Amino acid sequence: MLINQVRRNHRDRWDCGGNRLGIGGYVFKCPRCGYETEPSPINFTCPRCGSLMEAVLAELTRDVRFRYRRRLGVWSYVQLLPRPRVRVTLNEGGTPLIKIGKGLYGKFEGLNPTGSFKDRGMAVGVSLARSMGVHSVVVASTGNTAASASAYGARAGLRPIVLLPNGKVARGKLIQSIVHGASIMGVEGYFDDALTEALEMFKSGKAYSLNSINVWRLEGQKSIAYEIYEEVKVPDNVIVPVGNAGNIYAIWKGFWELMQAGLIDKLPRMIGVQAEGAAPLYETWRRGVDSLIEVNAPRTIASAIRIGKPVNWLKAIKAVKTTHGLIVTVSDGDIMRARDRLARRGVFVEPASASTYAAYLKLLREGVVDSD
Structure with missing residues (x-):
């Protein structure tokens, strides 16, 4: 008791x-x-x-004004973000759009402090945690989230706790968590099993969750949409790799807020990408059912999207449906070929990121998108 x-x-x-x-x-x-x-x-x-x-x-007024800045970044959009007493930052955001082909650009999130878009969300999530007086933060991860939570937790003077599925983690990313002093625990099973353990720690009050169940983390990630708008306004399509399904929703939300503020008059079509061996969202969307079709043993070389029970699936479906978008699957072979093609153009990305280019090439062949 x-x-x-x-x-x-x-x-x-x-x-x-x-x-x-x-x-x-x-x-x-x-x-x-x-x-x-x-x-x-x-x-x-x-x-x-x-x-x-x-x-x-609650009150998204039409007096939101953006102006091009030499350095973009998450906290430059504070008018549309939470405003915690303490702001934790490593100068995340402000990543470039790199031209890949005619009418095709890649948002190069690898230039964030720990190498992924997760840093945007951690800036907001950890700032709230620090303002709340939290002492420990916890995440389940296959790599990117662990690195980001560890870095931002250390920056804020908090104790990062990382739960990893044994044998299913990108070792290079794990090094960051170790160096930042995170407490690392292995869990038998898959990412979804590690997430269950992490959420138990959160519910019991042992540590504050920074997985994408935390809506405030997604508020930081929506800044991707704001930066795209500042550079190219509204693209026809935005293709996003889908793991736990928070980022595709966050980007959609950013554009939706821009439209509510009167800065744009249309939304881009949101296209989610999953690997064939880890495609619960694709199957749910394809069948048009109102409950998630889980994948108990997800398999793909793209560890960052090797998730069978995405917690933000309902929000992701909303983002796709409201923009008349779609969800597509690609094989591991497609992913690796796409990674190699990008590398030949001077752009090195991890497999999960390469899945978007693989999806683009597939949709181009099928006539769903065009090269203009």
Whole structure:
């Protein structure tokens, strides 16, 4: 009983009020049943249906003004972000668009501090954690999230805890977590099993979750859309690799907010990419069902998208459907060939990132997209 009470007190201390944490300008809305409530830094699921909530800006006025800056970055868009008392940053964001071909650009997120787009989300998530008085943060990861959470946790003076599926992690990315002083724990099974353990630690009050179940992390990642807008306005298509499915939703949300603010009058078509051996979202979208078709043993060379039970699947489906988009699968062979083709053009990416180029080539052959 004492342990349960201590855990509950930890959670009570963390939930220290929306206005105090700079999230008072938001409302939580359920994408499934429409239930609305006040925002919270810790309670991310709908009390009615159990779905993950969306963090929606309550008053998105039309006085939002962007101007081209020499250095773009996540916190330069603070008008559309949470405003925690403490801002933790490693100068994330501001990544370039690299021309790949005629009318085709790659958003090179590898130039973020730890080498992935996760740094955008961690800047916001860790800032909230630091403002809340959290001492430890926890993530499940196959590599990128671990590196990012470890770096930003260390930057904020917090203890990072990383749960990894044994034997299914990119070793090069794991080195970053080790050097940043993270506590690393192995879990038998897949990423989804590690995530279950990480969420148990969060629910018990042992550590604050920075996986994409945390809606505030996705708020940082939506800055990708703002930067694309500042450089090329609204593209016809945005192709995104899909693992836990948070990023495709976050990018869609960024463009949706730009439209609500009157800065754009259309949304890009959102296209999600999954590997053939790890395609729960594709199967769910293809069959048109209203519950996730899980993959219990996902398999692909692209470890960053080797996820069988994406927690943000409902939000991702929303992003695809509202833009008349689609979800496509590619084989591991397609992924590696696409990686090699990009490398011959001077652009080196990991397999998960190469999946987007593989998808583009596939859709180009099928006439779904064009090269103009």
